[in-house]
Each structure stands twice: as structure tokens, then as C-alpha cells.
Amino acid sequence: MGLFSKDIKTMDDLFLHGLKDIYYAENQITKALPKMIDKATNRDLTKGLKDHLDETKNQIARLDQVFQKLGEEPKGVQCPAIDGLIKEGDEIAGEVADKEVLDAAIVGAAQSVEHYEIARYGTLIAWAEALGRDDVVRLLTTNLNEEKAADKKLSTVAVRKGVNRKAAS
């Protein structure tokens, strides 16, 4: 995808670009999550992140199916947004001295990644619907719903399972 050429001419092109973007993002997330799991201390948090790593692999398999239905090769395109989100999470984790405060920081970083994916899947679903590609909407909706559930679980870990309370005490 050339930065100075106008390669996106149609909504189909835009949709395919968006798909490559989230494909790249999901693959980057499978690399970032194990590092977050290593740094986390709270058991509910590490379990939640591990579960989401498994989910993410299934989400990539669903995206493979979407590419297949479009007659395209599964392929990512480097996107600065997810790189920035992951970099920000790494930086903040590197700056936190206390383990319990670090857990709270990890939840925050993970939720910002979840919200990026929620935004992207929401947009892709709306675009697929406009293009009449109902055959891929179901797959994308399954991924969207998993991201929303993962975000809620992280809120539960932070608020009800005591991550924030312990960090603040």
C-alpha cells in the first residue's frame, strides 16, 4: 500500500484495507499478550489475558475465513495505531515500580487495545453491510462480541476482583 499513491478507489478497496489492518493488529496482539501475562501478578488478570490470547488466535482464524470468502490472500498491512497502542503499554509498564500498580496499568493498556478492536470491527461490519457482504458480517460480529466481552471482563478484574483497590492501598 503506497503512502503517496491513491490506491483505495472503491469501498471494496477500503474494506479490504480495513481487514488487513485488523489482521495485522490481531497478529501483533498475539505477540504483545504473552509479555503482558509475564508482567502481571494478579491471578484473575493473568487468567483473563491467557484466555484472551486463545480467543485472539480463533479471531485470526475467522479473519482468514473472511479473506477466503472475498477471494483474497490473508495479509496484514502495518498500521501505526496498534503499534502505538502496544508501544504505549510497553512504556507505561516499564515505568511502574510497584507490582500492584503495574497490574492496574496493564488492565488500562489492555482495555485501550480492546477498544481499538471494538472500533475497527464495528466499522468493518458497517462497511460489509453497505457492500451487501452479509456472508462475512457473522464472522466479524463474533469477533466484535468477543472483544466487547473481553473488555467487560477486564473491568470486572479491575473493579470487582480488587486490582485497582490493591493498587491504591
Added chain:
Amino acid sequence: MGLFSKDIKTMDDLFLHGLKDIYYAENQITKALPKMIDKATNRDLTKGLKDHLDETKNQIARLDQVFQKLGEEPKGVQCPAIDGLIKEGDEIAGEVADKEVLDAAIVGAAQSVEHYEIARYGTLIAWAEALGRDDVVRLLTTNLNEEKAADKKLSTVAVRKGVNRKAAS
């Protein structure tokens, strides 16, 4: 905030860092929105983005109040996440040849920024509550609710006001 020093020792430090992060983000957004407004064609979209630019300025004023209540100087800290999100929006906008497809791309980029802010304000509110800083929760909640409303308005512009339909036709 040194990258290789462990400057964040307490939850108060983490909260202040998060506040500086969103302060930087909101200020970057006030610079990015006018460029998006210039590129957009659909009237509902340009109006929505202009309204949100005004809202963003009010949100910064509320963050100034939060800093004041904490006895801190309002200050941003450069954060790769919002830089990446804005860069991604710029790049995609530069690659789209068709004006109506560009409108659809702009909505998608704007919604990814909204979701970043929704994530950040949600985290900051949970941290403020854990710290017993109810005096700043109200201000942050007002900002959060505005971001959620802005995200919904963008969905309406994309789906009901015909941005996606025109882009796909």
C-alpha cells in the same frame, strides 16, 4: 517521564500519568480535527466533526479543572497511542481517491479515536474511584459521556445519513 526510570511508584502517580496522557491526546485531537473537517465532503459529517471540535475544547477545560483539584499543573505527556491513531487516519485519508469513500474512511478513523478516549476515560474514572477522588469523577464522567455520544453520532452519520451507502454505490 523518563523511559528507563521507574517513575510511577503509586496509584496516584499512575493516575496523574493517565491524566497527562489524555490531556496530550485531547490537544492533539484539536489539531487533527480541522484537517479531517477540510477533507470531509458530507455535510452531516463535517457538522458532526465541527461540533466535536468545540466539545473537545470544553473537555480540555474540564481536564484543567481536574489538574487544579489535584494541585497539579495541567501538562501533557507524549503518548504513542494517540499519535499512531492520528497518523493512521492521515495515511488512510491520503490513500483514498474517491470523495465518498474518503468520507467513510474519515468516520472510521474518527471512531477509532473516540474509542481510545472512551477506554482512557473509563480507566481514569475507575482509578479515581479507587483513590477516593470523587471530586474529579464527575468531570471525567462528563467527558466520557460526550465521547460515547460522539461515537454514536458518527455511527448515525455512517449508517443512517448515507455516508457508507454512497461510498458503496
